[in-house]
Amino acid sequence: MTASEPQRVERQQTDKGYVPVYTTAVVEQPWASYSRTDHQTWATLFQRQREVLKGRACREFIENQERFQMAPNAIPRFDDLNEVLAKATGWQLVGVEGLLPELVFFDHLANRRFPVTWWIRKPEQLDYLAEPDLFHDLFGHVPLLLNPVFADYMEAYGKGGVKAHGIGAEALVNLTRLYWYTVEFGLIRQDDGLRIYGSGIVSSKGESIHCLESPAPNRIGFDLKRIMKTRYRIDTYQKTYFVIDSFDQLMDATRPDFRPIYAELAEQPSIPAGDVLATDAVFNRGTGEGWAKDGDV
Numbered sequence: 186m187t188a189s190e191p192q193r194v195e196r197q198q199t200d201k202g203y204v205p206v207y208t209t210a211v212v213e214q215p216w217a218s219y220s221r222t223d224h225q226t227w228a229t230l231f232q233r234q235r236e237v238l239k240g241r242a243c244r245e246f247i248e249n250q251e252r253f254q255m256a257p258n259a260i261p262r263f264d265d266l267n268e269v270l271a272k273a274t275g276w277q278l279v280g281v282e283g284l285l286p287e288l289v290f291f292d293h294l295a296n297r298r299f300p301v302t303w304w305i306r307k308p309e310q311l312d313y314l315a316e317p318d319l320f321h322d323l324f325g326h327v328p329l330l331l332n333p334v335f336a337d338y339m340e341a342y343g344k345g346g347v348k349a350h351g352i353g354a355e356a357l358v359n360l361t362r363l364y365w366y367t368v369e370f371g372l373i374r375q376d377d378g379l380r381i382y383g384s385g386i387v388s389s390k391g392e393s394i395h396c397l398e399s400p401a402p403n404r405i406g407f408d409l410k411r412i413m414k415t416r417y418r419i420d421t422y423q424k425t426y427f428v429i430d431s432f433d434q435l436m437d438a439t440r441p442d443f444r445p446i447y448a449e450l451a452e453q454p455s456i457p458a459g460d461v462l463a464t465d466a467v468f469n470r471g472t473g474e475g476w477a478k479d480g481d482v
């Protein structure tokens with residue numbers, strides 16, 4: 186690694202497992218420094234997920250991934266993807282080292298900049314890693330930034346995050362749950378059935394299958410306040426998936442000022458990730474098989 190290339194920040198492995206190290210720098214994509222193994226990891230994940238997502242990812246995801254013409258056999262160049270994005274929705278990718286402090290992350294989104302981790306996982310991490318890498322960000326998040334409504338939603342979300350940061354920690358927790366159950370683990374109802382749009386799902390082979398075909402999870406119709414009160418899991422498949430009818434529904438539901446909602450929710454208890462309420466619009470109640478006992482955040 187020459188001095189000009191970003192140095193990989195070593196993750197602190199402690200007895201509590203993985204502890205995220207937050208960095209703020211924007212880095213140039215060190216395309217020349219990717220190893221053959223890195224490109225091979227991209228190729229393996231890309232081709233495998235493209236196969237798994239046939240009939241499982243929503244049509245907007247599939248169509249927009251085609252529009253990028255991402256190379257299947259080598260890590261795409263951010264500059265090439267940025268040309269497509271600039272023309273379509275004005276979004277730009279910026280390279281980052283990894284997780285950003287929340288306010289830094291929100292500020293990027295509020296300015297139509299999507300932070301993409303520059304490094305890709307190691308071969309032994311193919312099926313799971315505890316933090317977003319290049320494959321999760323590029324393959325999972327970038328295609329929907331070409332969809333005008335979703336692109337607007339992501340910018341509005343960023344602005345809402347900056348605002349929530351000024352309101353307080355509880356507001357941020359509520360808003361992070363919304364990101365988790367839509368942008369990362371959302372499902373959408375199509376005329377031919379439920380499909381995936383959440384990036385955390387599309388970048389995971391196992392969860393792409395589990396979220397639609399396992400009897401274990403609950404699948405519940407989108408409800409903004411319900412989602413903002415609902416805890417989630419960061420280390421296993423989700424116990425509950427929320428289903429939107431359209432990106433317009435998501436945009437319309439989140440247009441109002443959230444301050445009264447934050448105030449209202451502050452009086453109410455959070456909801457465990459696996460609960461189903463009598464007021465829920467239930468697609469199906471899960472069997473709960475294989476669920477871990479605790480661990481909701």
Ligand SMILES: C[C@H](O)[C@H](O)[C@H]1CNc2nc(N)[nH]c(=O)c2N1
Nearest residue numbers: 283284285286287290300361364
């Ligand atoms: C939305 C929520 O704050 C979330 O944990 C943020 C924090 N920082 C991040 N930083 C990067 N680079 N990528 C992300 O997805 C996030 N997620």
Ligand SMILES: N[C@@H](Cc1ccccc1)C(=O)O
Nearest residue numbers: 341342345439440441442443
């Ligand atoms: N309307 C929200 C901001 C927001 C928009 C879109 C998604 C999420 C949050 C607020 O006033 O705080």
Ligand SMILES: [Fe+2]
Nearest residue numbers: 317369384385
């Ligand atoms: Fe993500």
